[in-house]
Structure formats: structure tokens, C-alpha cells
Amino acid sequence: MSKTILITGGAGFIGSHVVRRFVNRYPEYKIVNMDVLTYAGNLENLKDIDGKPNYIFEKADITDEEAVNKLFEKYNFDGVIHLAAESHVDRSIEDPMAFIRTNVFGTVALLNAARTYWKDNMENKLFYHISTDEVYGSLGDTGLFVETTSYDPKSPYSAAKASSDHFVRAYHNTYKLPIVITNCSNNYGPNQFPEKLIPLAFNNIKNMKQIPIYGKGENIRDWLFVEDHASAIDLVYHKGKNGETYNIGGNNEWTNIDLIRELCAIMDKKMGRDAGTSASLITFVKDRAGHDMRYAIDSSKIMRELGWEPSLQFSEGLEKTVDWYMENEEWLQSVISGDYQAYYNQMYKGR
Ligand code: NAD
Ligand code: TYD
16 A cells, blocks of 8 residues: 655664665655754765656755655655654753753654644545654663663763653643654664764774773663664564554673774674774773663563564674775765764864
């Protein structure tokens, strides 16, 4: 059946994998990618599908209510998959307001448009909000985040995402808007902006620069390959139950230091370096303010109810990711030119 779907933030890291998947798998759908192209958005991420008849790009800001309404008017969307966000915790510590603007106001602008344009017939409509496990706060040594874990966000980023999740549920309760929310763990893979741990470390290792590890490197994240997140999003969009939340994770916990040692070992091989050369770049730096200790997701609901499972082992996914960055030097160079240097120097004091 034909559908017109709005995907927000489709030029970003995860969004570009979701847009590509939907455009290629569903030629009968029309996919409209709405993205304002912040520093994190890059149309290069989608150049392989540019020109496909079922793909349209619209440059617009989700906080611009007029622009959002115009797109709903123009395309008569059947569904929204909402990924556009400010997504980096360190930036949220520097400038919380930018996160409130996009993640909260922007989400509410989209919800308002959906409510307005769908009010006469909500059947077969869906507002799918992509969220993060960070809304649940930080775990101790044991336990996993489940869908009913209480929200306890601890960074400006996660507080803004939590707020947007609450608005999505409030619109479901108040206006009967059909919604679904997924909360996913840390993603990695091709096209991730090199402000996040893995691509930042890759770039530094490649250039024999210090690898900044916050605190003692003992913080734990649960890593999922980005295409496995995209496959989960596809499944939830088509099979998820109205009003439900699904957690998505890789069942793949790593301390930052162990993960970086693994990455260093792969890079030594790929770069033809003596074992241990890349690891000698590891440098412990001042900890992130309010640094969440551990995230870990229980994905059993989406696995049991929708039959999702991740396709890749971490070792395969990490190697695939390194290969992609090696083969896409031009992409990396283009995103780290300009503003990136100023950002890096401010955050890492020119290390
Ligand atoms: P990203 O920063 O790589 O991409 C965000 C995209 O949104 C960019 O293309 C950017 O241009 C666009 N954007 C930002 N502000 C906008 C605005 N006001 N109007 C229109 N477009 C705007 O982010 P990502 O890592 O791909 O994350 C995508 C979504 O997934 C976010 O909602 C994030 O909270 C969520 N998420 C991310 C992870 C992760 O590990 N990266 C994990 C779980 C959930
Ligand atoms: P990040 O990729 O920013 O994702 P998030 O904070 O959303 O989990 O960071 C992943 C982990 O790596 C987190 O514990 C912070 C840590 N980290 C470093 O140690 N050094 C760095 O330079 C960065 C960017 C992150």
C-alpha cells in the first residue's frame, strides 16, 4: 500500500540510514526527508539515493511552525518518523537552550501539525518518535532499562529528550494521536559525526593524535550497529502497537576504555602499525560533568512481540565501521573542516 512518510532529521547519522532503508525497500512509498542541515546534517550521507523517484528532500526547521504546517498541507502525510534533534551530550552541557528549542519546541510543533492535519481521520496515521535510553538516567553495576523504568534524565540532552517523550505521550492521551516511541542505546556505524566517541577516536588514531578518555574510562555504554537500529525502526513503524514504547539495544555493554582498546587493536592492523602503537595515544582527560555511569537496555519486548533481533556481532560491526571511515576519507575531511576545528579546540583544549 502506498504511503507518504515524513522523516525528520534524515540527513543526520541514524536518519540517513532510516531514509535509505525506506526509500530502497518501499518503492511504493513517498519518503519526504525534512532536515535543516545543522552541522550534524549532511546530504552527502544520502547521495546514493538522490534522484530516486520516491525520495524528496525539504530543507526546513522543525521549530518553524509555518514551515512544518506547509509540509503537512503539501504532502498529506500518513506517518511521521521523527529523528531530528540536537543529539550530543557535551554540546548540551555548553548550550542547553539549543536542545530545548529543537528537541522540545520542535517536537511539539510537529505534534501540533499532526494533530491539526489528522484530526478528522486518525486511522492508519502514526507519529513515531525516536528517543534514547538516556531518558532513564544512569544504572549502577547491575540491572537493565525496561520500558517501565522511571524517567530520570541527568543531562540537558536527556532532559530535553525526556520532555519530548512526555509531550508525545500527552498528545496520545489528550488528543488520541496515534503514537509509538522507541528508546535506543548508543548507535555506531558509518556516517556518525566525529564528535561522538567512536568516530572521534577513529579520526585521532588515524592521525596519531591523543584519544581523550573522560575520567577513568569506566563508564559503560550498550552499543548497537546503526543499521540494526534502522531495521528495528522499520519493524516498529509497520508492526508497533499504537501507544506503546519499545526499548532497543545491542545487549552489548562495553566500558569506554575496553572499547577504545579494541578499536586501537583493529586500527593497528588496518594501518600496518606495531601492536600497541594506537593504544599509546589513550589519554585520560577531565570527566564530563554529571557523566552517566552505565546504560544497558533490555530489548526483550521488541524481540518477543515484534521478532526483532540485531544482525551483527560487535566485532563485525566495529570492523565494518572502521572500513567505512577508511574508505570515506573525503566524507570525514568535509565534516571536520570549518567549525569542527573550533569545536574540538574548545572542548579538548587543542589536544
Ligand atoms: P545527528 O545529530 O547525527 O542528526 C540529527 C539530524 O537532525 C541532523 O541531520 C540535523 O541537521 C537535524 N536537525 C537538527 N535540528 C533540526 C531542526 N531544528 N530542524 C530540522 N532538522 C534538524 O543525530 P543522530 O545520532 O542521528 O540521532 C537521531 C535521533 O536518534 C535523535 O532524536 C537522537 O536523540 C536519537 N538517538 C540517537 C542515538 C545515538 O546513539 N546517536 C541513540 C538513541 C537515540
Ligand atoms: P558519546 O559518543 O558522546 O555518547 P553518549 O554520551 O550519548 O553516551 O560518548 C560515549 C561515551 O564515551 C560516554 O561515556 C562519554 C565517553 N567519551 C569519552 O570518553 N571521550 C570523548 O571524547 C567522547 C566524545 C566521549
